[in-house]
Amino acid sequence: MKKIIYESPYVTADTVIFTIQDGVLKVLLIKRADVPFKGSPALPGVFLLKNESGLEAAKRALRSKTGVQAGGYLEQLYTFDSRFRDPRGHTISITYFALVEEKNLKIRLGKNLPNRQAGIQSPKLYPVNKLPRLAFDHKEIIELALLRLRAKLEYTNVVYSILQKFFAFSELQKAYEIIFGRKLDKRNFRKKFLSLDLIRPTKQILRGTRSRPAKLYEFKSRKPSSLKKFF
Amino acid sequence: MKKIIYESPYVTADTVIFTIQDGVLKVLLIKRADVPFKGSPALPGVFLLKNESGLEAAKRALRSKTGVQAGGYLEQLYTFDSRFRDPRGHTISITYFALVEEKNLKIRLGKNLPNRQAGIQSPKLYPVNKLPRLAFDHKEIIELALLRLRAKLEYTNVVYSILQKFFAFSELQKAYEIIFGRKLDKRNFRKKFLSLDLIRPTKQILRGTRSRPAKLYEFKSRKPSSLKKFF
DNA sequence: GCAAAAGTGTTGGCGTTACACCCATGG
DNA sequence: CCATGGGTGTAACGCCAACACTTTTGC
Structure with missing residues (x-):
C-alpha cells in the first residue's frame, strides 16, 4: 500500500x-510544564496511543x-x-x-510527575469569560466549544450532566442562565421545560434553605437525546 | 518531547x-482499485501529505x-x-x-493511473437513497453528512452552492424539496425565503419553458453565512 | 385553446413573551 | 415578623401552516 510513503x-x-x-x-x-508555551494554561490533552481512538484518549485525559469516571457528557x-x-x-x-x-470533579495532581511539575501542572478551573492567554490555539477551541454547548442546550437534554441527580427547578434554570449568559423568565421556563417531558418530580424536598422548600426533580433518562427545537 | 514514543x-x-x-x-x-474492499464504491479520499491540512487535502481530492475548482461549499x-x-x-x-x-462537475478519470484502473476508478454519481454496499465505514459517513446537510439548509445560505448564479424560485424550492425529501408549500416557501433577505430579483427572465416565464433571482452573497432559524 | 408552471393573500391556531402576587420556611 | 426564593395563570402578539385561483407562455 501507498500509505507508507506519507509522513x-x-x-x-x-x-x-x-x-x-x-x-x-x-x-x-493545566499549566504546561514544558516548551512550547511553558507555563501557559492549556487544555488537558494527550497523544493518541497505538490503536487508541480519540474518544478513548479524551476519556483517558478526563x-x-x-477523576471523573462516568456520568458526564463527552462528544467530539x-x-x-x-x-x-x-x-x-x-x-x-x-x-x-x-x-x-x-x-x-476531584481535581488531581498529574500522575507520575515530580513534585515540581505536579505543582505547576495541577489543573484549575477558569471562568470562561475571563480566560488568560492560552497555549496553542486553545482559546479558539474553547470558543468553539462554548458555541456548541449553547447550541446543544437548545435541542438536547445534556444539561443533566452538569446537575445532580435530584435538582430544584431553580437550579436547572440557573444552569441555563449561566451558560446562555442571560436571565430567563421563571414561569415561561417552567412551562417550556415541563412540556418537553424530560424530567419528573420526585418525593424529595430540598429543605434548609432559609426560604420555602423546593420540590426536587430528576431526569427521566440521563442518556443524551435530541429534540425538535427548544429555546 | 515525548511524542516520539507514540506511533x-x-x-x-x-x-x-x-x-x-x-x-x-x-x-x-469511486470504485476502489485496490484491497481492501477492492471494487467497492468509496468516498474520494487521500492521505494527508506532509504538512498538509485536512481541508487542503479535501480540496485536492475534490x-x-x-474538476471543481471553487464556488462549491466545503466544510469539515x-x-x-x-x-x-x-x-x-x-x-x-x-x-x-x-x-x-x-x-x-467535470468528472475526471483518475490521474496517473493505468487505463485498467482508470476505468475502474472513474467517479460516478449515486442517488443517496439507493446506495450500494460501500467500502469501510463510508455509508455511515454519508448518512452523517446527509443529516448535517439538512440541518445546514435550515439556518444557512449554503444552498447557493448547488444552484446556478441565476435561478428561478421554483429551482430554489426544488433544491430544498429534494434534499429534505418532502414537498413544501409554494406560497409559504416564497414568503419565508424572501423574508430572509438573502436573494434579490434580477432583470433576467427564464423563457422557453412551455409555461409562463420565470423571474430569475440571485444570492446577494455567495459566501456562507448563518441565520437565526429558518425552516 | 390547452397544458404547464408562475405568481399571489388571507385566516386560524399555536407557541412565545410579558408580566405580579402569594406561599412556606429559616432565622 | 421579615427576608428569601418557591410556586403559579392569563392575555396579546407574532409566526406558521393550510389553502385555490389567475396569469403567461409554448405548442
Whole structure:
C-alpha cells in the first residue's frame, strides 16, 4: 500500500471540560510544564496511543486530570489541523467537549510527575469569560466549544450532566442562565421545560434553605437525546 | 518531547460530494482499485501529505476527482477514528462534505493511473437513497453528512452552492424539496425565503419553458453565512 | 385553446413573551 | 415578623401552516 510513503502528522486529543462552580461557567486548564508555551494554561490533552481512538484518549485525559469516571457528557467537537498550530511540527488535535458536575470533579495532581511539575501542572478551573492567554490555539477551541454547548442546550437534554441527580427547578434554570449568559423568565421556563417531558418530580424536598422548600426533580433518562427545537 | 514514543495513526481526508442531478440528490463515489474492499464504491479520499491540512487535502481530492475548482461549499464534517475502520491498521479519517453545482462537475478519470484502473476508478454519481454496499465505514459517513446537510439548509445560505448564479424560485424550492425529501408549500416557501433577505430579483427572465416565464433571482452573497432559524 | 408552471393573500391556531402576587420556611 | 426564593395563570402578539385561483407562455 501507498500509505507508507506519507509522513503522518502527530495526533492528539484535547478536551474542553466545562463545569459550573459558584454560579460561573468554568473550564479546566493545566499549566504546561514544558516548551512550547511553558507555563501557559492549556487544555488537558494527550497523544493518541497505538490503536487508541480519540474518544478513548479524551476519556483517558478526563480521568487522569479530573477523576471523573462516568456520568458526564463527552462528544467530539472538531478537528484542528492547521500546519502552524504547533511549532514542533504538524500535530492535529481531535477536540472534545465535556460537561461534568462540579462535585464529581476531584481535581488531581498529574500522575507520575515530580513534585515540581505536579505543582505547576495541577489543573484549575477558569471562568470562561475571563480566560488568560492560552497555549496553542486553545482559546479558539474553547470558543468553539462554548458555541456548541449553547447550541446543544437548545435541542438536547445534556444539561443533566452538569446537575445532580435530584435538582430544584431553580437550579436547572440557573444552569441555563449561566451558560446562555442571560436571565430567563421563571414561569415561561417552567412551562417550556415541563412540556418537553424530560424530567419528573420526585418525593424529595430540598429543605434548609432559609426560604420555602423546593420540590426536587430528576431526569427521566440521563442518556443524551435530541429534540425538535427548544429555546 | 515525548511524542516520539507514540506511533501516529495514518490520517486521511474523505469527502462526501453532494450534487443534484435529474432531480435527485447524489453522492460522488469511486470504485476502489485496490484491497481492501477492492471494487467497492468509496468516498474520494487521500492521505494527508506532509504538512498538509485536512481541508487542503479535501480540496485536492475534490479537484482531482471532479474538476471543481471553487464556488462549491466545503466544510469539515467529523473525524472517524475507530481502531477497526481500516483493516490495514489504525487510520483516522477527517471527513468533509461538499455541495457543488452539477454543471461544475467535470468528472475526471483518475490521474496517473493505468487505463485498467482508470476505468475502474472513474467517479460516478449515486442517488443517496439507493446506495450500494460501500467500502469501510463510508455509508455511515454519508448518512452523517446527509443529516448535517439538512440541518445546514435550515439556518444557512449554503444552498447557493448547488444552484446556478441565476435561478428561478421554483429551482430554489426544488433544491430544498429534494434534499429534505418532502414537498413544501409554494406560497409559504416564497414568503419565508424572501423574508430572509438573502436573494434579490434580477432583470433576467427564464423563457422557453412551455409555461409562463420565470423571474430569475440571485444570492446577494455567495459566501456562507448563518441565520437565526429558518425552516 | 390547452397544458404547464408562475405568481399571489388571507385566516386560524399555536407557541412565545410579558408580566405580579402569594406561599412556606429559616432565622 | 421579615427576608428569601418557591410556586403559579392569563392575555396579546407574532409566526406558521393550510389553502385555490389567475396569469403567461409554448405548442
